[in-house]
Each structure stands twice: as structure tokens, then as C-alpha cells.
Amino acid sequence: MSAPVETRWGRLANFWADFRQNPVAVAALIVIVAVVLMAIFAPLVAPQDPYNQKALDLFDARLPPGEVGSGGYVHWLGTDAAGRDLFSAILYGLRTSLIIGMMAGAFALVLGATVGLIAAYHGGRIEALIMRVIDLQLSLPAILLALVLVALLGQGLPQLVAALVAAQYAYFARTTHGAASAERRKDYIEAALSTPLPARKVLFRHLLPNALPPLIVVATVQVANSIALEATLSFLGLGLPLTQPSLGSLISNGFQFLLSGRYWISIYPGIALMLTVVAINLVGDQVRHVLNPRRSR
Amino acid sequence: MIGFLIQRVLQAVMVMIAMSVIVFLGVYAIGNPIDVMIDPASSQALREALIQRYGLDRSLIEQYFVFMNNMLHGDLGESFIYRLPVISLIWSRFPATLELALTAMMIATCLGIPLGLWAGYKPDSWSAKAIMAFSVLGFSVPTFWIGLLLIMTFAVELGWLPSGGRGPVSNILGLNLSIGSLEGWSYIILPAFNLALFKLGLLIRLTRAGTTEVMSSDYVRFARAQGLSEGKVVGLHVLKNISIPIVTVFGLELGSTLAFAVVTETVFNWPGMGKLIIDSITVLDRPVMVAYLILVVFLFVIINLVVDLVYGQLDPRIRVKAAS
Numbered sequence: 001m002s003a004p005v006e007t008r009w010g011r012l013a014n015f016w017a018d019f020r021q022n023p024v025a026v027a028a029l030i031v032i033v034a035v036v037l038m039a040i041f042a043p044l045v046a047p048q049d050p051y052n053q054k055a056l057d058l059f060d061a062r063l064p065p066g067e068v069g070s071g072g073y074v075h076w077l078g079t080d081a082a083g084r085d086l087f088s089a090i091l092y093g094l095r096t097s098l099i100i101g102m103m104a105g106a107f108a109l110v111l112g113a114t115v116g117l118i119a120a121y122h123g124g125r126i127e128a129l130i131m132r133v134i135d136l137q138l139s140l141p142a143i144l145l146a147l148v149l150v151a152l153l154g155q156g157l158p159q160l161v162a163a164l165v166a167a168q169y170a171y172f173a174r175t176t177h178g179a180a181s182a183e184r185r186k187d188y189i190e191a192a193l194s195t196p197l198p199a200r201k202v203l204f205r206h207l208l209p210n211a212l213p214p215l216i217v218v219a220t221v222q223v224a225n226s227i228a229l230e231a232t233l234s235f236l237g238l239g240l241p242l243t244q245p246s247l248g249s250l251i252s253n254g255f256q257f258l259l260s261g262r263y264w265i266s267i268y269p270g271i272a273l274m275l276t277v278v279a280i281n282l283v284g285d286q287v288r289h290v291l292n293p294r295r296s297r
Numbered sequence: 298m299i300g301f302l303i304q305r306v307l308q309a310v311m312v313m314i315a316m317s318v319i320v321f322l323g324v325y326a327i328g329n330p331i332d333v334m335i336d337p338a339s340s341q342a343l344r345e346a347l348i349q350r351y352g353l354d355r356s357l358i359e360q361y362f363v364f365m366n367n368m369l370h371g372d373l374g375e376s377f378i379y380r381l382p383v384i385s386l387i388w389s390r391f392p393a394t395l396e397l398a399l400t401a402m403m404i405a406t407c408l409g410i411p412l413g414l415w416a417g418y419k420p421d422s423w424s425a426k427a428i429m430a431f432s433v434l435g436f437s438v439p440t441f442w443i444g445l446l447l448i449m450t451f452a453v454e455l456g457w458l459p460s461g462g463r464g465p466v467s468n469i470l471g472l473n474l475s476i477g478s479l480e481g482w483s484y485i486i487l488p489a490f491n492l493a494l495f496k497l498g499l500l501i502r503l504t505r506a507g508t509t510e511v512m513s514s515d516y517v518r519f520a521r522a523q524g525l526s527e528g529k530v531v532g533l534h535v536l537k538n539i540s541i542p543i544v545t546v547f548g549l550e551l552g553s554t555l556a557f558a559v560v561t562e563t564v565f566n567w568p569g570m571g572k573l574i575i576d577s578i579t580v581l582d583r584p585v586m587v588a589y590l591i592l593v594v595f596l597f598v599i600i601n602l603v604v605d606l607v608y609g610q611l612d613p614r615i616r617v618k619a620a621s
Contacts, residue, residue, distance in 0.1 A: 251445065278438060285433070
């Protein structure tokens with residue numbers, strides 16, 4: 001059993017050697033790792049727990065960056081209208097945004113891949129019907145679908161994730177369908193299907209792994225898209241309440257102070273959002289480049 | 298061709314019916330509009346009178362058929378908040394969104410095609426790489442955040458342009474538009490540029506991809522061998538050959554520009570349809586939500602239908618495949 005494990009590691013090493021070629025993508029990867037680590041260890045890194053209303057002091061409200069508040073430490077990024085330390089709020093906001101983005105991405109991947117596989121496996125009328133619905137959904141902008149669903153389902157974390165999944169699973173379905181229907185006609189799948197193995201097993205053990213590379217690329221980009229979409233919904237006032245702020249709600253919260261020159265309340269959370277989203281996209285671009293089978297080596 | 302036409306039109310009608318059911322059920326499943334409309338302290342009799350007036354005591358199926366029947370007669374109901382027919386409410390906001398979307402498309406075209414041509418013409422140059430990096434930004438950074446940066450830079454710090462609103466409008470061809478006056482332009486330019494960014498990124502990528510493909514083709518080589526100037530080669534042969542796919546994709550994007558206007562209009566406080574739908578979602582103004590959604594779906598179905606039919610006309614293989 002050791003041989004396939006070794007080749008798997010070997011493939012991973014090859015992948016990394018190719019990935020490393022682009023310094024911008026490596027820098028982006030470092031940014032992502034740093035952002036994820038800061039989000040995970042937010043309670044240790046942040047000087048203040050932004051959810052603890054008792055720790056907030058209104059005397060500290062809207063302090064510009066670099067001032068020392070009543071807590072006795074420097075607010076490097078300033079404070080918001082409730083006296084929250086913005087650096088702490090951004091770390092906790094990153095946490096919320098990343099969790100939502102990854103949850104939505106993962107659920108959309110599972111749902112979309114399943115739908116796409118079913119369509120590719122059955123073919124005929126079922127395939128035509130499923131793909132027609134998927135195409136139709138893709139022709140509607142994701143923001144609109146998410147907006148409608150949040151409006152219908154109401155506010156809250158599960159509703160938000162459900163809306164994001166419903167708005168994005170179609171991308172996974174189309175990608176899986178494309179890759180899987182090409183694999184479906186190959187001999188090894190026909191051979192596996194002619195054995196007494198259940199079709200479900202053939203689909204998930206044989207077909208799916210071979211259709212995986214394009215899915216990985218779509219998954220990276222979709223996590224970034226989920227984060228951006230969630231931020232947009234929160235900005236429009238349809239996301240999470242401010243007691244549990246994501247980056248989008250922090251930006252939205254600071255927007256009203258922007259016009260009076262207190263830029264930091266919305267600009268710093270926005271920079272965090274932009275860094276995260278762009279870094280994920282850059283890594284996704286490089287992964288696409290490396291996994292592209294037509295790439296000349 | 299007739300069979301193909303009938304098939305596609307039937308499909309579009311079925312999609313519209315399905316969407317109307319989904320929108321109707323979805324919107325009617327949330328909250329009781331009566332609670333929003335009247336004071337909680339008012340009497341039970343008043344409550345029931347209102348429920349009866351809006352037909353909310355009938356069964357869901359009955360309500361749906363009444364709603365469909367009214368809609369086919371051009372009556373989409375009355376807003377709970379504004380007490381105006383929804384159609385005239387949406388229509389009054391329509392010119393603002395339309396001029397915003399068209400200005401954005403114009404900005405995207407005037408900047409995107411030259412930049413994309415250049416990036417495809419000199420793909421290894423420093424400037425081409427900068428253009429492509431810019432297109433990634435336009436693609437991935439959320440629109441609302443760029444809008445905030447624009448406001449901060451041009452309205453708060455530099456003070457050159459107003460931070461939001463629509464400014465004075467003048468009547469052009471029966472529509473109230475801002476683009477008639479210079480002051481109106483100062484209001485529209487920031488939101489339009491903001492809305493254009495996403496399309497700009499898309500258009501740069503499309504044009505570049507087409508240009509790199511065409512540049513290596515035989516007819517470009519022959520045109521050069523003929524001694525034509527580089528300007529003529531690019532302007533005549535390259536531009537013509539990449540224009541068809543660009544025009545198609547861009548036609549499709551008009552619908553999504555109208556939809557994306559939701560975000561830009563909220564950031565810049567632009568009084569268009571998008572602002573209207575966000576406001577009506579927050580106050581649960583159901584008739585406005587339903588009407589807006591159905592109109593948008595209708596718009597998309599029509600655009601897709603037209604594209605399908607035009608493609609079918611241009612490419613007989615699509616017709617044959619669909620008919621079998």
C-alpha cells in the first residue's frame with residue numbers, strides 16, 4: 001500500500017515546484033496563511049474581545065489610529081463608534097468572513113459536484129434537464145440570487161450560508177459535468193460500470209477523482225467569491241447583525257463616518273477584505289496555470 | 298427554423314411561469330404584510346378589513362391566480378409603503394438606473410477595448426502586465442469597496458465631485474436624465490465608473506484573448522507581408538475579427554449591469570431601481586419585491602431567448618441539435 005502514497009507525495013512535490021515559479025502567487029499564499037493564522041488565533045492576538053459589550057468604553061469612541069485608549073494600550077488602527085478596537089474587530093471579523101466563505105464553498109462544492117456527476121452519469125433527458133436549469137441559473141447574476149434568498153430566508157448565519165450556496169453551486173455543477181462527461185466515455189469507467197460495483201461507488205471513487213483538477217481551481221475562486229458576496233450582502237444591510245460582525249458589516253458600519261473624514265472605521269476592514277480576496281484569487285490563478293494539462297512543460 | 302423558434306419560446310414561457318411561482322411562494326412565505334402596514338394598536342376590525350381588501354384571507358392558490366391575472370393585465374399591485382401602483386413606482390426609478398448602466402457600459406467599452414488590444418498586441422510588455430493586473434482587481438475586489446475608495450478619494454479628500462445623490466435632471470426624450478447637464482455629469486461619473494469596473498475587467502480579458510489569437514493567424518501575417526501599416530493591421534483586420542464575440546458577450550452583460558446596479562446605487566445613494574429593491578426588502582414591501590424580481594427575470598429570459606435565436610440563425614448546428 002505504500003507505493004500509491006509515495007506517488008501522491010511525489011505529485012504534490014511536483015505541484016509545489018511548479019507553483020513556486022510565480023513569486024506573486026507565493027507572496028499571495030503567504031498572505032493567506034498569515035490571515036488564516038491571525039483569524040484562528042484572534043483571541044490570543046487581539047488586545048480586546050470586541051463581542052464583550054462590557055469591555056467597551058464610549059470615551060474611546062472614534063479614536064484615530066495610533067492613540068492610546070482607556071485600556072492603556074495603543075489602538076493601532078483606531079476605534080469605531082462604540083469604542084471597539086478596530087484591530088481586534090478586524091481579526092474577529094476575518095474569522096466570521098473566512099468561516100462563512102469556506103462553509104459556503106464546501107457545501108456548494110459537495111452539492112454542485114453531486115448534481116454535475118449525476119447529470120454526466122445518466123445522460124439523455126435527465127442530463128438535458130439538469131444542465132438547462134444550471135445554465136439558466138448561471139445566466140442570472142449571483143448577487144441577485146443571493147439577495148433574493150437572503151430577503152426570503154431572513155437574517156442569520158445558516159440562512160446566509162444557504163443563500164451563498166444556492167447562488168454558487170451551479171459553477172461547480174457545470175465544471176464537474178464538463179470534466180466528468182469527458183471521463184464518462186473512457187474505457188476504464190465503462191469497465192468499472194460493467195463490474196458488480198454499485199454505480200455510486202464508480203462515480204465517487206473512479207470518476208470524481210479524475211474530474212478533480214478543474215474543481216479545485218473553481219473551489220479556490222469560489223471561496224473568495226463567497227467572502228466578497230457575503231461582505232456585499234452585509235454592506236447592503238442584509239447580512240449578519242453587528243453583534244457578530246463580519247468584515248462587510250464593519251465596513252458598512254464605518255461608511256456613515258467616512259464622509260466626516262473618519263476614514264479608518266471602514267477603510268481598514270476594507271483593506272483586510274481586499275487583501276484576502278485578491279490573495280485567494282492570485283493563488284487560484286496560479287493553481288489553474290499549474291494544473292492546466294495543455295501547459296507546455 | 299419555425300420548430301426551433303416555437304420550442305425556444307415555449308421554454309421561455311415555462312421558465313417565466315416557474316419563476317413566477319417561486320417568487321410568489323417565496324415572497325408570500327415571509328412575514329405578514331399587515332403587521333408592517335398598520336399600527337399594532339389598531340382594532341381587530343380594521344385589521345380584518347385590510348386583510349380582506351388585499352385578498353390575504355383567500356387560499357394561496359387563489360391568491361396566485363388573482364396575482365397572475367392582474368399581472369397579465371399589467372397590474373402588479375400597489376406598494377404597501379408608497380401607496381402607489383408598483384408599475385409607475387418602478388418606471389419612475391427606471392431612467393436613473395438605465396442611464397447609470399448605459400454610461401457604465403460606455404466607459405467600459407471606451408477603455409476596455411483599447412487596453413485589451415494593447416495587452417494582446419504586446420503581451421510581454423510591462424504595460425500589458427499592468428493592464429492585466431488591473432483587470433484582476435476589477436474582477437475580484439467587491440464593487441462596494443471600490444465605491445467607498447472612490448468616494449473617499451474624489452469626494453472627501455479632493456472634494457472634486459459630490460459623494461452621492463443624483464443632482465439636477467433634465468427631460469430628454471421623455472425621460473428624466475442627469476446626462477443633459479455638466480453638473481449632472483459630476484454626479485453620475487463616479488457611480489458609473491464604479492459600476493463599469495467589473496465589465497472593464499471582463500472586456501480587457503476578452504479583447505486580449507481574441508487579439509493574441511488573431512495576431513498569430515495567417516491573414517494577419519499576409520496583411521503585414523502586403524506592407525500594410527501596423528495601425529491598419531490592428532485597426533482593420535484584428536479589430537474586425539474579434540468584434541463579434543465581444544459584442545455578443547457584452548449584449549448579455551447589459552442585464553447583469555442592471556442587476557449589479559443594486560450595489561452601486563446603494564453606495565452612491567443613487568435613486569434608481571436597485572435602491573428601491575433594497576429599501577423594499579428592508580421594509581418588507583412585498584408587491585415591489587415581487588414586481589422587481591419578475592421584471593428582472595423577464596428581462597433575462599428575453600435576452601437569453603434573443604441570443605439563442607440569433608445563434609440558431611447563425612449556426613445551423615445548434616438548431617439541428619436542439620430539434621433532435
